[in-house]
Amino acid sequence: MSEGPLLTVEDLHVAYRGRSGPVPALRGVSFIVGRERVGIVGESGSGKSTIGLTILRLLPQSASVSAKRLCLHDTDLMAASERAMRSIRGRRISMVLQDPKYSLNPVITVGRQIAESYKVHSGASTREARRKALEMLEAVRIRDPERVFDLYPHEVSGGMGQRVMIAMMLIPEPELLIADEPTSALDVTVQAQLLVLIDELIRRRRMGLILISHNINLVASFCDRVVVLYAGRIMESLKASELAAARHPYTQGLLACRPLIDRAQPELPQLTRDPSWLDAPDESRRGTGA
Amino acid sequence: MSVETSPKPVTWHDWLLAEAPQSRSQARLTRWYANWLALKRNPLAVSGVIIILALILMAVFASWIAGQSPYAQLLTARLEPPSMEHWFGTDELGRDIFARIIYGSRITLLIIFLVSIVVLPVGILIGTLAGYFGGVFDMFLMRITDIFLAFPRLVMALAFAAALGPGIENAVLAISITAWPPYARLARAETMTIRRSDFILATRMQGASALRIIWSHIVPLCLPSVIVRLTLDMAGIILIAAGLGFLGLGAQPPAPEWGLMVSSGRSYLLDQWWVATIPGIAIFVVSFGFNLLGDGLRDVFDPKGL
Amino acid sequence: MIEVHEATVAYGDGSGRIEAVRSVSFNAAAGEIFGLVGESGCGKSTLLRAVAGLAPLAKGHIVLAGREVGISRTRQERRLVQMVFQDPYGSLNPTHTVDKILSEPLAIQGLDAIDRRVIQALQEVGLGGQHRYRYPHQLSGGQRQRVAIARALITEPRILLLDEPTSALDLSVQAEILNLLKRIGRAHGLTMLMVSHDLAVIAHMCTRIAVMYQGEIVEMLEVQRLRRGEADHPYTRMLLDASLEKTRQGERDTEGTSSPSLTR
Numbered sequence: 109m110s111e112g113p114l115l116t117v118e119d120l121h122v123a124y125r126g127r128s129g130p131v132p133a134l135r136g137v138s139f140i141v142g143r144e145r146v147g148i149v150g151e152s153g154s155g156k157s158t159i160g161l162t163i164l165r166l167l168p169q170s171a172s173v174s175a176k177r178l179c180l181h182d183t184d185l186m187a188a189s190e191r192a193m194r195s196i197r198g199r200r201i202s203m204v205l206q207d208p209k210y211s212l213n214p215v216i217t218v219g220r221q222i223a224e225s226y227k228v229h230s231g232a233s234t235r236e237a238r239r240k241a242l243e244m245l246e247a248v249r250i251r252d253p254e255r256v257f258d259l260y261p262h263e264v265s266g267g268m269g270q271r272v273m274i275a276m277m278l279i280p281e282p283e284l285l286i287a288d289e290p291t292s293a294l295d296v297t298v299q300a301q302l303l304v305l306i307d308e309l310i311r312r313r314r315m316g317l318i319l320i321s322h323n324i325n326l327v328a329s330f331c332d333r334v335v336v337l338y339a340g341r342i343m344e345s346l347k348a349s350e351l352a353a354a355r356h357p358y359t360q361g362l363l364a365c366r367p368l369i370d371r372a373q374p375e376l377p378q379l380t381r382d383p384s385w386l387d388a389p390d391e392s393r394r395g396t397g398a
Numbered sequence: 399m400s401v402e403t404s405p406k407p408v409t410w411h412d413w414l415l416a417e418a419p420q421s422r423s424q425a426r427l428t429r430w431y432a433n434w435l436a437l438k439r440n441p442l443a444v445s446g447v448i449i450i451l452a453l454i455l456m457a458v459f460a461s462w463i464a465g466q467s468p469y470a471q472l473l474t475a476r477l478e479p480p481s482m483e484h485w486f487g488t489d490e491l492g493r494d495i496f497a498r499i500i501y502g503s504r505i506t507l508l509i510i511f512l513v514s515i516v517v518l519p520v521g522i523l524i525g526t527l528a529g530y531f532g533g534v535f536d537m538f539l540m541r542i543t544d545i546f547l548a549f550p551r552l553v554m555a556l557a558f559a560a561a562l563g564p565g566i567e568n569a570v571l572a573i574s575i576t577a578w579p580p581y582a583r584l585a586r587a588e589t590m591t592i593r594r595s596d597f598i599l600a601t602r603m604q605g606a607s608a609l610r611i612i613w614s615h616i617v618p619l620c621l622p623s624v625i626v627r628l629t630l631d632m633a634g635i636i637l638i639a640a641g642l643g644f645l646g647l648g649a650q651p652p653a654p655e656w657g658l659m660v661s662s663g664r665s666y667l668l669d670q671w672w673v674a675t676i677p678g679i680a681i682f683v684v685s686f687g688f689n690l691l692g693d694g695l696r697d698v699f700d701p702k703g704l
Numbered sequence: 705m706i707e708v709h710e711a712t713v714a715y716g717d718g719s720g721r722i723e724a725v726r727s728v729s730f731n732a733a734a735g736e737i738f739g740l741v742g743e744s745g746c747g748k749s750t751l752l753r754a755v756a757g758l759a760p761l762a763k764g765h766i767v768l769a770g771r772e773v774g775i776s777r778t779r780q781e782r783r784l785v786q787m788v789f790q791d792p793y794g795s796l797n798p799t800h801t802v803d804k805i806l807s808e809p810l811a812i813q814g815l816d817a818i819d820r821r822v823i824q825a826l827q828e829v830g831l832g833g834q835h836r837y838r839y840p841h842q843l844s845g846g847q848r849q850r851v852a853i854a855r856a857l858i859t860e861p862r863i864l865l866l867d868e869p870t871s872a873l874d875l876s877v878q879a880e881i882l883n884l885l886k887r888i889g890r891a892h893g894l895t896m897l898m899v900s901h902d903l904a905v906i907a908h909m910c911t912r913i914a915v916m917y918q919g920e921i922v923e924m925l926e927v928q929r930l931r932r933g934e935a936d937h938p939y940t941r942m943l944l945d946a947s948l949e950k951t952r953q954g955e956r957d958t959e960g961t962s963s964p965s966l967t968r
Contacts, residue, residue, distance in 0.1 A: 127436075151874035152845070266744075295743035296901065296946045322874060365879035367908035369947060370931050375883050376908065379876035417842075418834035425801045425837035596795035600855065603756055604809040605782035614808070618799040 114284055114316040115141040115163065115201075118177035122158050122340075125170040133158040133171075135340040141284065145310065145317040147327030147348070149362075150337030156320045159337075160203055160286045163318075165193050180284065199229045202277035206289040208269030212261040218272045219245070219257025222279060229280040244275040249305055267298035271305065278309055284316040291326065303330055324351075324362050336362070339386050358385055436698045443694020449687025456503040464497035468654045477670045487672040489663060495672065498654035499680050505655045506684060509570055509639045510632060516574035517581060518628065522620060524578075525585025526612050530593060540586070547579040555638055559647035566655070569648035573638050577631065581624055588620045622699035629692030633685030640681050656681050705895040706732040706755065706863060710764035713750050724750040726919040727764065732912075734862075737889060737896040739910030739927075741903055741943070746916040748899045752865050755897060756787050769862060783813055786856035790868040792848035796840040802826075802851050803836050809859045825854040829884060846877035850884070857888065864889070866898040870905060882909060903947040907931060915940045 120137045123130035133155040139146070150156040161167050163178070163185065178185045180200060188196065205211045213221060222244055223237035232240070238257075245253035248271040261269060270290060277285065287306065291299040307330070310317050321327050327334055328351045336344045336359045344356040354360050361379035414431035416424065437443050456463060472492035480487040486495035528539040546554075551573075558572035592598065592615070601611055640657025642648035649655035651662070656677040663674030713725040725747040732738035740748040753759040755766055760775040767773070773781050789795040796805055806822045815821065826836060829850040840848055849869060856864060869885070870878040886909065889896050900906050906913055907927055915923045915937065923937040933948075935941045 151876060296903075297743065297942060300946045324875065362875055365876050367879075367882065367904040369904045369907045369944070370933070372927075372931065373908065375886070376879040378879050378883065419801075419837035421837060422801065422803060425803075425839070429839065595797075596789040596791060597797045599758055600787065600789065600795060600852075601808065601812075603758065603782065603785075603787055604812050604859065605777070605779050606808070606812050610812070615797055615800075619797070 112181075113140040113142050114181065115318075116177050116179045117159075117163070118175060120159075120162065120175040120178060121173070122155070122162050122167065123172045124168070125172075130172065132340055134162070137337070137340070137342055139335055139342065139345060141316045141318055143314050143316050144333065145307075145319060145331040146333045146335060147319045147321065147331030148335045148337055149321055149324050149327045151322055153339070154337040155340040156322075156337050157288055160288045160318070160320055163286065164197050164201060164203060165190075166197075195229075198225065198277070198282065199280045200282050201284045201286065202280070202282040203286040203288065204270070204273050204277050204290045207293045208264075208266065208273050209261065211273055212269065214261050217258050217260055218264065218269075219259075222272065222276045225276045226279045240279060241275070244279045245272075247278075247309070248272075248275045250275075266294050267302060270294065270302055274302075274306065274309070278313070281313065282315065284318070285310065286318045286320070288320045289322070290319070292321070292323070299326075325366065341386075343385065357382065433698050437694050440694045440697060442690045443697070446687045446690030446692075446694060449683060450691060453503050453507065453684055453687070456500050457507045460500050460504060464494075464500040466494045466497040468493060468498040468501040469652050470494070477666060477673065479670070480672055486676050487670070489659070489673045490666060493652075495659075495676055498659060499656070499677060502654040502656045502659065502677070502680070505566065505649055505653060506636060506639070509566065509573070510635065512567075512570040513574050513577060513635050514628060516570075517578045518624065520574075521578045521581025522585045522617060522624060525582040525587075526589045526616050526620065528582070529586035529589025530608060530612055530616065532590075536586075539582070543579045543582045546576065547583075549576065551576045551634075552638055552641060555642060556645070556647065559642055564647045564650055566649050566653070569639060569642045572642070573635055577635060580631075581627060584624055584627055585620045588623060589616050592616050592619050622695075626692055626696045626699060629688050629695060632688035632692070636681060636685050636688075705734040705736070705769060706738070706897060707767040708751075708755065708764070709767070711751065711754055711761055711766060712763035713747070713754050713759050714762040723762075723919055725754065728916075728919075728921050729764075730914050730921060730924065732895055732897060734895050735889075735893050736912065737886075737898060737910045739906040739913040740897065740899045740916055741901065741906045741913055742916035743901055743943075745918070747919040748916050749867055751916070752787070752867050752897065752899050756785060756865050757782070779813060783859050784861055785863040785865060786859065786861040787865040787867065788849070788852050788856050788869045791872055792845045792852060793840075793872075795852045796848055798840050801837050801839055802831075802843075805851060805855055806858055809855060813859050815859065821858055825858045828857070828888065829854045830880075844877075845873050846880060849873060849877075849881055853881075853884065853888070857892070860892075862893075862895060864894045864896045866896060868900050869898075871900065871902065878905070885909065903930075903943055915943065 117140070118138045120134050121132070122134040123132045125131070137155075137159065148156050148159060158167070162173055165185065165188075167173065173186070175186055180196065183196070185193070185196070212218065219238070219241050222241040223234070226232060226240050227234070227237045242253045242257060245256055250256050250268065250271055256264065256268070256272075264272065290306070291302055294302065303326075306317070309315075317331075319327060319331055328348050331348050334346060334348050334351055335342055336356065338358050343358045344354060346354060351359075351363065354363065358379070361377070364377040365379050367373070367376055413424070414428055416428060419425040419428050437447070470493060472488070475488050475492040476490055478484060478488045484494050484496060486499060489495055489498070524539050524543065528536040554576040555569070555572040558575060559568055562568040562571065598611060598615060601615060639648055640655075640660065643655045643657025644661040646661070649658050651658065659677035660674045660681075663670075663677070666673045667675075708731070709729050710727045711725055711729070712723060712727055714721055714723045716722055728747075728751055730738070740751065742748050750759055754761055755768070757773060757775055757777050765772050768781070768784055771781065800808075803822060806825055807818050810818045810821055822836070823833065826833065831847060831850050831854070835843065835847065840851075843851065866885070870881050873881060882905065885896070888894065898906065898909055907930055910927055912924065912926055913930060914921045917939050923935065923940045925935065925940070929935070930944070933944060935944055
């Protein structure tokens with residue numbers, strides 16, 4: 109890590125406004141992301157999607173956010189004005205979501221959307237943006253960029269749609285990419301291809317990656333570090349290579365309850381949730397690989 | 399796992415919000431209560447509820463509230479302005495306008511009630527049948543709906559009223575005949591979406607008949623949007639009824655129907671404004687109340703909340 | 705118990721005709737858990753619906769418990785086979801309480817002792833009486849799926865069809881539901897036909913597996929062979945590789961921050 113961490117999150121608390129009071133989503137989360145791949149794994153209700161939205165300040169107005177630090181390099185994301193955030197979103201931090209069907213504008217061709225993404229952040233001309241967009245389509249290994257440029261989102265397959273999303277999100281050359289379940293809506297073979305692509309692009313551009321997923325296999329096989337989230341708190345943070353030796357019972361439980369192809373088990377071990385985990389002290393301090 | 403006995407509820411509020419209802423009726427009441435609490439949070443919706451409640455109370459307790467007969471004429475006290483004795487003044491035949499407004503609420507309520515019980519079942523029936531069975535049957539029903547939809551409401555109502563003769567019942571019939579098509583369309587659209595759900599497939603797999611599926615599954619899911627639509631339409635229905643009354647095709651004199659009152663008071667509009675204006679305000683307030691309620695209900699039934 | 709002969713399911717006609725399932729044949733013995741695995745669009749869900757009587761066969765026939773069944777079935781035939789769907793949020797009517805959801809099949813089939821059966825069904829799937837009068841939105845995904853399973857079992861079918869029953873659930877909840885399904889299958893001697901895109905789940909649950917690709921079965925094999933990686937067809941091998949890579953890397957990568965070798 110040459111210039112220090114890319115993203116610093118310290119003691120982040122987020123609560124949504126529910127019908128009968130605040131609903132806590134994150135309760136004191138701290139982690140650091142450098143030019144590496146960090147995976148955040150958690151089940152539904154753990155708050156993992158909230159992290160991505162919070163970093164980009166895309167939460168609803170009614171949500172309450174507080175943190176000791178939330179910085180991209182030296183830029184304080186908490187204090188930045190909305191105008192400053194608009195220049196950060198896309199230009200310095202980008203986010204890829206789960207289903208391209210919902211993230212792409214259905215009435216604009218995919219090529220134009222990518223070109224627009226470029227124009228917004230660089231002020232280039234339409235022709236220049238188109239050229240860049242075609243270049244980007246090639247970079248995401250789409251074989252016929254000219255033809256795909258003029259397709260509408262509903263005319264492309266799921267895997268290709270995600271490639272288009274990645275092209276759109278990486279064209280402004282951000283420093284950090286947040287991927288929230290980018291492959292969950294895809295078939296397993298397409299998933300593999302897409303991950304190889306993301307890997308290559310991240311490496312080449314020396315970007316940081318936050319991969320959010322409920323799939324611990326995916327996160328473990330793809331990321332350098334794994335952060336395990338439960339009920340809005342970090343249970344454990346460790347190197348992906350050391351995952352088998354996880355110490356927290358929740359992580360161990362998650363790993364144990366996976367069905368494995370090459371091993372026959374009459375019954376899958378069940379995860380019993382210990383209520384004491386809800387109040388566990390912040391474990392993120394331990395084992396941060398940055 | 400043994401059945402957990404919930405602790406004895408302290409208040410009705412607790413019982414209605416019980417996490418684990420103990421019976422079918424408690425469960426249903428829980429849902430209604432939750433909807434009511436959601437509605438209460440919206441102050442505009444609450445205003446709407448208050449207005450409508452006031453309307454109902456007026457109608458029920460008319461004789462106590464009015465204090466005078468709406469039909470008692472006193473030709474020596476014609477066109478008197480609002481005073482302590484006649485809160486809203488008197489009309490051209492010396493009748494107390496306040497009393498006529500109060501008794502008129504009964505007619506308004508009657509019209510609303512009759513139209514609703516015709517329009518809702520007919521619209522839902524046609525809509526769900528068309529949406530569920532599809533094909534030629536759907537096409538046939540929808541073309542009939544289109545025919546009724548093509549006529550402008552007031553004109554259609556006028557034609558029916560003119561053909562059937564004036565009177566409240568015929569006015570109600572005329573309004574109902576023109577009002578049901580949008581509900582059929584709404585019910586059909588909802589049915590077509592719901593039809594593809596997994597729980598419908600599951601119940602088909604169990605061998606449920608089409609009737610059971612429509613009645614037990616689809617209709618309850620269509621009801622919220624249809625009811626919201628009806629409350630929002632209510633204002634329009636009241637206005638058409640008033641319009642018919644105004645044109646002499648609805649309620650007949652000496653009935654204290656508000657539209658009729660506006661009509662007979664219009665020759666005195668400049669000097670004795672209260673004769674026509676006050677019933678007009680009454681129409682406005684009730685329509686507005688229904689609009690507010692309809693808006694509030696729509697927020698309550700919004701799928702986001704479910 | 706289940707015999708499928710040359711089943712073909714098609715949509716549309718003329719030039720727009722698509723065969724979602726093409727001449728598929730397989731058998732499942734009584735008490736067996738048979739798996740159908742493949743990626744999206746391979747026709748596995750369509751085939752399941754054909755067995756369920758929800759999709760008509762263009763060609764071929766299906767025999768359940770020795771009786772040939774078509775798209776319109778008698779009440780007894782309907783009682784024979786039930787299905788658990790993928791989406792726990794869509795498979796329960798949001799305006800019905802759990803009690804109503806469970807008593808409806810009993811009412812349709814004309815069975816008695818509704819009260820007793822409902823309580824028993826809830827107990828069997830691990831839900832207590834406090835859930836009985838709740839609405840679906842008051843239950844978690846795992847609990848809804850349990851209700852869906854209870855609904856499927858309450859009329860005592862002999863065949864249970866499972867359409868990706870756990871793909872919408874968290875990992876830990878998936879483990880509970882899979883264990884529950886196995887236990888129930890054993891207890892009632894059910895024949896189960898399970899569809900999934902997740903090879904690990906299929907391998908855990910099923911004794912025999914059919915791999916589908918573009919509407920056809922490309923390979924049928926026993927689970928032991930799958931576990932040993934002895935697949936014949938290249939598509940099966942491709943699926944295996946893609947699934948195993950992720951698990952193996954997650955467990956045995958000892959090279960620090962090396963990239964996963966996902967090249968093929």
